[in-house]
Amino acid sequence: MHFTSERRLADGVLERDxxxxxxxxxxxxxESASASASAAFAPTPLIxxxxxxxGLRKTYPRLAARARHSAAGGFATAAIELPxxxxxxxxxxxxxxxxxxxxxxxxxxxxxxxxxxxxxxxLVDEAVPEWQAALDALQSLPGIGGPVGYSGGVxxxxxxxxxxxxxVSAAVLFAGSFVPRSIFEEARRVTIPLxxxxxxxxxxxxxxxxxxxxxxxxSKEKTLNANMGGHTGVPQHAGDAxxxxxxxxxx
Amino acid sequence: MHFTSERRLADGVLERDxxxxxxxxxxxxxESASASASAAFAPTPLIxxxxxxxGLRKTYPRLAARARHSAAGGFATAAIELPxxxxxxxxxxxxxxxxxxxxxxxxxxxxxxxxxxxxxxxLVDEAVPEWQAALDALQSLPGIGGPVGYSGGVxxxxxxxxxxxxxVSAAVLFAGSFVPRSIFEEARRVTIPLxxxxxxxxxxxxxxxxxxxxxxxxSKEKTLNANMGGHTGVPQHAGDAxxxxxxxxxx
Numbered sequence: 001m002h003f004t005s006e007r008r009l010a011d012g013v014l015e016r017d018x019x020x021x022x023x024x025x026x027x028x029x030x031e032s033a034s035a036s037a038s039a040a041f042a043p044t045p046l047i048x049x050x051x052x053x054x055g056l057r058k059t060y061p062r063l064a065a066r067a068r069h070s071a072a073g074g075f076a077t078a079a080i081e082l083p084x085x086x087x088x089x090x091x092x093x094x095x096x097x098x099x100x101x102x103x104x105x106x107x108x109x110x111x112x113x114x115x116x117x118x119x120x121x122x123l124v125d126e127a128v129p130e131w132q133a134a135l136d137a138l139q140s141l142p143g144i145g146g147p148v149g150y151s152g153g154v155x156x157x158x159x160x161x162x163x164x165x166x167x168v169s170a171a172v173l174f175a176g177s178f179v180p181r182s183i184f185e186e187a188r189r190v191t192i193p194l195x196x197x198x199x200x201x202x203x204x205x206x207x208x209x210x211x212x213x214x215x216x217x218x219s220k221e222k223t224l225n226a227n228m229g230g231h232t233g234v235p236q237h238a239g240d241a242x243x244x245x246x247x248x249x250x251x
Numbered sequence: 252m253h254f255t256s257e258r259r260l261a262d263g264v265l266e267r268d269x270x271x272x273x274x275x276x277x278x279x280x281x282e283s284a285s286a287s288a289s290a291a292f293a294p295t296p297l298i299x300x301x302x303x304x305x306g307l308r309k310t311y312p313r314l315a316a317r318a319r320h321s322a323a324g325g326f327a328t329a330a331i332e333l334p335x336x337x338x339x340x341x342x343x344x345x346x347x348x349x350x351x352x353x354x355x356x357x358x359x360x361x362x363x364x365x366x367x368x369x370x371x372x373x374l375v376d377e378a379v380p381e382w383q384a385a386l387d388a389l390q391s392l393p394g395i396g397g398p399v400g401y402s403g404g405v406x407x408x409x410x411x412x413x414x415x416x417x418x419v420s421a422a423v424l425f426a427g428s429f430v431p432r433s434i435f436e437e438a439r440r441v442t443i444p445l446x447x448x449x450x451x452x453x454x455x456x457x458x459x460x461x462x463x464x465x466x467x468x469x470s471k472e473k474t475l476n477a478n479m480g481g482h483t484g485v486p487q488h489a490g491d492a493x494x495x496x497x498x499x500x501x502x
Contacts, residue, residue: 200466200475211462214477215451223489224451226465226475237499238474241492248488 001137003027013071015064020134024056024087025080028067033076033143043145045250046138048131048168049079050152055086066151069239073247076144080134082154083126093122116178120156124183127157132165139167147250151242155213156183163189170249171195172242175210176202176231187216194222195245197238202231252388254278264322266315271385275307275338276331279318284327284394294396296501297389299382299419300330301403306337317402320490324498327395331385333405334377344373367429371407375434378408383416390418398501402493406464407434414440421500422446423493426461427453427482438467445473446496448489453482 006016012031017024033044047070051059056079067077084091097118104111131150138144147169152158158173163186175198196214200207214224223245227235257267263282268275284295298321302310307330318328335342348369355362382401389395398420403409409424414437426449445468449461465475474496478486 200473220479221486222451222479223486224475224477226477228471228473235472235474237495240495244488244491 001141009064009068011068011072013068015067020080020130020137022088023080023130023134025078025134026056026063026067027076027078027138028064028071029076029143030071030074032074044074044076044143045146045148046076046078046135046144047149047151047246047250048135049077050127050131050150050154050157051079051082051085052153053082053085056081057086066239069243070246073243074251075149075246078134078138080130082157083123083130091122091126093118111178113181117180117182120154120178120180121182123154124156124160127154128160128164131157131161135165135167149246149250151246153177155179159183159187159190159213162192162194163187168192170246172197172245174198174234175213176205178206179209179213184213184216187213188218191218191220193245193249194219195242196222196224197234197242198224198226199229199231199234200226201228204231252392260315260319262319262323264319266318271331271381271388273339274331274381274385276329276385277307277314277318278327278329278389279315279322280327280394281322281325283325295325295327295394296397296399297327297329297386297395298400298402298497298501299386300328301378301382301401301405301408302330302333302336303404304333304336307332308337317490320494321497324494325502326400326497329385329389331381333408334374334381342373342377344369362429364432368431368433371405371429371431372433374405375407375411378405379411379415382408382412386416386418400497400501402497404428406430410434410438410441410464413443413445414438419443421497423448423496425449425485426464427456429457430460430464435464435467438464439469442469442471444496444500445470446493447473447475448485448493449475449477450480450482450485451477452479455482 001018001020003016003018014029016027063079070077081088084094100115148167149170150168151172153174154177155173155175156179158171162171170193172195175196198210225238227238252269252271254267254269265280267278314330321328332339335345351366399418400421401419402423404425405428406424406426407430409422413422421444423446426447447465476489478489
């Protein structure tokens with residue numbers, strides 16, 4: 001992990017861009033955290049924040065706002081660019097799947113399982129090991145430690161990470177993307193506390209599938225928080241509830 | 252409205268039993284509220300808390316805990332006994348409907364629309380005007396005023412009250428009881444902010460019907476907060492979220 005830039009934000013949060021191999025990312029740490037030896041005894045818990053496929057730069061305002069809100073609660077936040085997004089090399093098979101999806105949506109037809117699998121599964125296969133490598137690097141930083149949370153919008157990535165990565169203790173998942181059938185089976189193996197956000201009137205979303213996925217999760221403790229407002233209109237109080245979830249489980 | 256007894260609880264909350272005609276009820280007011288003239292300029296907002304059909308006395312611990320939690324947030328809370336419950340005269344048709352329901356459940360068969368209608372609709376027809384009369388009396392008390400919230404467990408009562416009573420500004424509804432088909436139509440006419448609690452693994456509940464009812468509500472602002480824990484296992488954080496909902500909308 002190489003830090004490439006840093007700046008101190010108005011509320012004291014330290015924002016540092018980094019690269020992990022060829023993968024760009026950003027780490028936000030609260031003012032209270034420090035690299036000193038004392039931080040080893042009171043490490044700052046970390047939230048992994050998976051950005052949307054639109055890319056880190058395009059969605060910076062949204063990501064930074066959430067990271068600063070988390071910092072106010074005493075959490076560090078780290079985001080890395082998803083495969084094929086932002087400045088990362090394009091993935092030809094993914095581009096093809098996206099074109100097939102657009103064609104299906106324009107024809108107003110159903111989106112086939114084949115298209116969903118082609119769109120999502122390779123992304124999950126590539127992204128999950130990258131998040132695990134990022135976690136290895138981040139947890140080796142002085143001052144970062146303790147339970148780890150995951151918060152993200154391509155829900156299938158979060159499902160697999162929650163199922164296979166024991167260091168992730170709690171997850172906030174946003175149910176607004178297509179979910180391959182095989183991911184439902186992986187969801188049954190998830191047992192950590194979950195907080196699932198769903199925008200009830202999200203017109204691009206398969207709501208029935210989102211509710212079925214919530215049902216499939218094996219976790220004894222899971223909450224579904226559904227609100228109105230369309231795909232991007234998550235109300236402030238829903239963000240607050242998700243933050244309170246992380247405080248309950250990671251602090 | 253005649254007050255029949257009063258006592259001051261440990262946290263300063265004033266608990267007063269009353270009768271409204273033959274209907275017993277209880278009013279809890281925060282320590283800060285008072286009957287003095289100054290209270291007319293800073294009236295205490297009121298939450299109507301509809302008890303379960305088990306009766307006020309049997310469910311007192313649960314009701315008092317919620318009333319005291321609301322009092323800590325600056326709210327008065329009032330509960331009245333539902334028709335046919337507690338010490339109130341039994342309703343023969345309701346007893347018949349309950350017996351029919353039990354028979355259907357024991358036979359493991361579906362519960363017919365006829366049984367659901369017979370069980371719920373007369374209760375709603377009787378209870379809603381009683382809640383409105385209680386609101387008339389409560390709002391005439393010095394110190395009580397401002398927006399009114401409703402929180403209750405026989406969801407169909409809340410649906411109709413929210414649709415017909417303009418003084419109710421926001422409602423927390425618990426989706427855990429049978430809902431007649433006609434109540435779905437009434438739900439479309441509800442437009443106030445709603446916070447709906449659902450126990451996802453509530454085995455006695457028709458979850459599909461609960462989700463359809465949530466979908467039917469006409470409100471632009473509505474939240475579904477679903478958790479695990481069975482019918483009576485609403486987690487503390489869900490109660491907190493409902494309290495925060497009332498603070499946002501009534502204060």
